[in-house]
Amino acid sequence: MKENGNEKLRILLADDHPMFCEGLVATLQSVEELEVVGIASNGEEAVRLAEALQPDIVLMDVSMPGLNGIEATRVINRVSPHIGVLMLTMFDDDSSVFSAMRAGARGYLLKGAQKNEIIRAINAVGGGEAIFSPTIARKMMYYFDSIVGKTADHALFPQLTDREREVLSWITQGLSNAEISRKLGLTLKTIRNHVSNILNKLQAVDRTQAILIAREAGMGRKPGES
Template identity: 55%
Template sequence: MIGIVVADDHPIVRSGLTALLGSIDGLTVLAAVADGRAAVREAVTQRPDVLVMDIQMPGLDGIEATRQIAAAAPGVAVLMLTMYEDDDSVFSAMRAGARGYLLKGSEQTEIVRAIQSVAAGEAIFGPGIARRVLGFFAAPPAATEPFPELTGRERDVLGLIAAGRPNAEIARRLGISPKTVANHISSIFAKLQVADRSEAIVRARQAGLGAPDSAP
């Protein structure tokens, strides 16, 4: 029997996925949670075979939750099931330790097959994702970017912070909401283990990001 935890902040998706997986012989849903912190907690306490994880969730996103699970409960296979198909999301999930990556909208049989595969120790990716992953590993190595633990968007935010831009201006420049900027900043502080904006600016400038007035 494959034990599963579902983590998704959308109630309809969470309940639908729980019902689907619970109806399949050989699968059992141990818990269904709505945020990354709860996902980490359930991974550590329940020790499921597979944790099906969304990326964008409140409090702690799926990427950081996956990283924490890989450290605290390495036997738990994380399968990302998300609407995000950009390279930044895919490769951030891989670096964090995800064993599989599917897009929402995948056929139910594909989701079940992916769960069975990652539980057996395999890596599994949706067709379009798999092509990009193969292309990534076939490409020559790129120059190392500062703060590899950050996503590309988080590096953009950090660079603008280091250039002295306020949150409202960062939101306008990046085309995102101020709340999303605040969420990115909280994640940056946690990943860099800094206490405040000033300390983040010092770290960023030491790495060559965001000299004052360098952002257009």
């Protein structure tokens, strides 16, 4: 993502509703630091244009003809993981939200979002953050709270070593690498290696997705809690 504040964030729109796209383009073009570089009307076109144009961000609808937005997001993350995908859709059901997150989306907004909320989300994703609309954030918190404790942590993710599972548990608590290093009495380099192994084994694109995968599976208690 852009680190130079003087460079524009390049955006690809993926939506099959021309009138919505027209309004969204007008909204984005009114912001000096944003640039719309392409519009895709289906998932296949979104994948093709993402690879060809290499935008910073794809604003992706969920429901589109042919390849849907979630599958397109999965392909884009596999081919160009540096591109941030921000879902902008009418769908707020659990299946769409969590499927999009598992596919690697960096954020999820509903189409009723205000202009300033959309711009803020684009800038956040452009800065490497993950962001969700208040409605989606509450849905995720409720979902995670409802599953915590259902499965013992030691029974989760058999592909991880005991130490990697312990590090993942601390990651789900929101601790940074430096904080985990101090907690476990290990060097920062060792923790970084563990985190890299965890992301690879979970096939997660970043810490946010690893947290989502871990909490969805039931991991959420701090190490040592029963």
